[in-house]
Amino acid sequence: MAGPMEQFEIVALKPLEAAGYDLSFTNSSLWMAIAIGVIAVFMFVGTARPQMVPGRWQAAVEYVYDFVRGMLDENVGPEGKRYAPLIFAIFMFVLVCNLLGMLPWVGAFTPTSHISVTLGLAFLVFIVVCIVGFWRHGLHFFSLFWPKDANIVLGLFVFIIEVLSFLSRPFTLAIRLFANMTAGHVLLKVFGTFVVTLGSFGALPYVFGVLPLAVNVALTALEILIAVVQAYVFALLASLYLNDAVNLH
Numbered sequence: 001m002a003g004p005m006e007q008f009e010i011v012a013l014k015p016l017e018a019a020g021y022d023l024s025f026t027n028s029s030l031w032m033a034i035a036i037g038v039i040a041v042f043m044f045v046g047t048a049r050p051q052m053v054p055g056r057w058q059a060a061v062e063y064v065y066d067f068v069r070g071m072l073d074e075n076v077g078p079e080g081k082r083y084a085p086l087i088f089a090i091f092m093f094v095l096v097c098n099l100l101g102m103l104p105w106v107g108a109f110t111p112t113s114h115i116s117v118t119l120g121l122a123f124l125v126f127i128v129v130c131i132v133g134f135w136r137h138g139l140h141f142f143s144l145f146w147p148k149d150a151n152i153v154l155g156l157f158v159f160i161i162e163v164l165s166f167l168s169r170p171f172t173l174a175i176r177l178f179a180n181m182t183a184g185h186v187l188l189k190v191f192g193t194f195v196v197t198l199g200s201f202g203a204l205p206y207v208f209g210v211l212p213l214a215v216n217v218a219l220t221a222l223e224i225l226i227a228v229v230q231a232y233v234f235a236l237l238a239s240l241y242l243n244d245a246v247n248l249h
Contacts, residue, residue: 004189008113008182028117031109035096042092064092068235075239079246083239086128090121091235098181098227102220112230113181115174122170125238133245144248173237180230184223191216 014025046061054062068088072080094112101110111117133141145162146155191212 004186004193007109007185007189010114027107027109028111028114031100032097032111032117035093035100035111038096038100039092064088071236072239072242075236076243076246080239080242083128083132083242087235087238087242090125090238091231094121094177094234095228095231098231099224101181101185102224102227110181110185112177113185115178118174118178119170121177121234122174125173125241126170129241129245132242133248136246137248141245141248144244169241173234177230177234180226184219184226188216188219188223191219 011027012024013027013030016023016025042057043061046057050058065084065088068091069081069084072084072087076083097110097112097117101108101113133144137143145159145166147158150158
């Protein structure tokens with residue numbers, strides 16, 4: 001039986017190299033493309049024929065978008081609505097990638113269990129925050145790192161700490177998502193192995209296999225919840241970082 005870490009292996013489905021760079025189409029690329037396809041279908045079906053009294057698909061799209069808009073209104077303020085498409089896109093992509101990784105029997109792969117993917121998303125948020133901050137405030141954006149009415153010594157000390165904290169944001173944002181998705185899938189694989197191993201003991205497979213099976217079912221439900229929560233946390237932190245850039249809080 002495959003080990004718990006083999007599910008994270010990147011496999012080249014279509015090898016491709018250009019100018020010395022490996023541009024192969026991998027299983028991770030495939031499942032990210034599937035995620036984008038699922039989102040596109042969800043959005044198209046829900047918005048193709050808008051009605052005053054929305055149907056189920058339209059209501060689902062509107063609910064998710066209003067949820068993201070409400071989060072931005074609460075954390076950024078009225079100006080947060082202009083960033084709703086970006087946060088909505090990030091939220092949907094992370095959510096669908098997380099949930100697709102839970103599909104059984106189809107060789108599902110979870111792109112967000114790889115630090116390269118989560119770090120790319122985190123740096124996208126970080127770059128947008130920097131652009132918005134300097135675009136709106138110019139060099140005054142640096143006041144975000146300087147405590148108000150502080151003397152020069154204390155101010156410099158806090159400034160260094162705040163700058164380091166700011167620069168660490170993309171890494172903490174990426175690692176949080178990556179670590180949660182990786183740990184959850186490892187646990188599912190380990191307890192799945194227990195079900196097969198303990199369930200094969202002689203004439204008492206149901207006695208030995210039922211406990212790890214029950215635990216695995218509970219862990220699967222928990223992992224689905226974590227998949228949703230982590231998408232929300234990623235979008236929430238992105239909106240909080242945007243609040244710093246917009247309002248300098």
